[in-house]
Amino acid sequence: MRLKTTLDQWLTLFEIDKAGSIQAAAATLNKSHTTLIYSVRKLEDQLGVPLIKVEGRRAILTDDGKSLLRRAQSMLEQAKALEEISTQLAQGTESELTVAIDHLCDRRWLYAPMTEFFKQNHTTSIQVVETSLSKTQEMVTNESADISIITLPITNHPSEIFGITSMLPVVAKGHPLAEKLNPCLADLSATRQIVIRDLGHHAKQDVGWLKSNQRITVDNFDHAWQATKQGLGYCRLPLHIIEKHNDSDIKILKVEHSNQYQVPLHLTLPKGAKTGPAAQELYRLLLSEVNGR
The missing domain is CATH 1.10.10.10 (Winged helix-like DNA-binding domain superfamily/Winged helix DNA-binding domain)
Known part of the structure; x- marks a missing residue:
């Protein structure tokens, strides 16, 4: 034509x-x-x-x-x-990036910098992969991601602090456990626990207190929240998820000797020196997000 x-x-x-x-x-x-x-x-x-x-x-x-x-x-x-x-x-800008984000991370910490990234970059698409436990490590050691938001630093992969996630035990207000003023670990043992599945393909990891006699295992905290709200058991959830829902039907438990714990989050470049310019720019914006919080 x-x-x-x-x-x-x-x-x-x-x-x-x-x-x-x-x-x-x-x-x-x-x-x-x-x-x-x-x-x-x-x-x-x-x-x-x-x-x-x-x-x-x-x-x-x-x-x-x-x-x-x-x-x-x-x-x-x-x-x-x-x-x-x-x-x-x-200039060698990547056509696609893979960003792995551990499920404990507040997603806003990723998507706010990503908004700034796309204002300047009209070429690169981004795949976001949610990870947990051993899969978080696998994405780094296998160099499956260009950028990874991880918990603990991984051997031979330099990392920068990205944030802290507080984990609190919660239960639906209609659940029997909610009636106890200061439940102890024995009370938790006798109560159904909602836990997150390790999404890794090989060596599976367990983290935290897992001594309940019965469990419900789900893929992510969205499922865990719904199961908890339904009254199916208690669960330890990130504070940012609890605050996001701000649901009066959910009660934060004051557990004896196990009230809350904190998990550090870090930022790493799995491909090291092979990291492309687009990944480097997004990494810089993510680090700027830390300073702006």
Whole structure:
């Protein structure tokens, strides 16, 4: 298919409309006044409709000109985006990143910096993979992720502190355990416990107190929250999840000798020196998030 018009012609029309005069548009485009007039007249001849009328010293688009330019603007934006993308690709920017985030991490700590990342990067897509326990380590040691949010630092992988997650025991207010003022570990042993499954493929890990006689094992804290709210048992949940729901039907337990514990979160680059520029930039933004909290 052969097109009658060019992007340059539509850009000329756009700049004339924006500037309000051919002379001002010529200065913006670094072209002569005569060149712009010729470009517009040729475009009008190619399309068979008048595009510009002159009122005083102003060049104003006709109704047909305005209608056509509205449709052409998306084409100009796409052309600009293509040039930006090609520049980024020429610089070696990755077309896709994988970010592994441990399930204990507050997701806002990831998505706020990601918003800033996409303002500057129109090339790179991001896959977010939620991990837990041994899978958190696997994503780093196997270099399956470009950036990993982990709990404890992993051998031979330098890391930076990213935050602290407090873990608190909770139960539905209608659950018998909620009636106890200061339940002890023996009370927990006799109560069904809701725990998160290790998502790793190989060596499985257990963390924390797991001596309840009966358990419900789920994939993530979203399921754990729903099971807890349903009154199916007690669960230790991150404080940021409890605060997010702010549910009066959930009670935080004051357990004797086991009220709460904290888990440190760290940021690491699994691929080390092989990390690409896009991953490096997102990593920098994630670290800036730490300083801004």
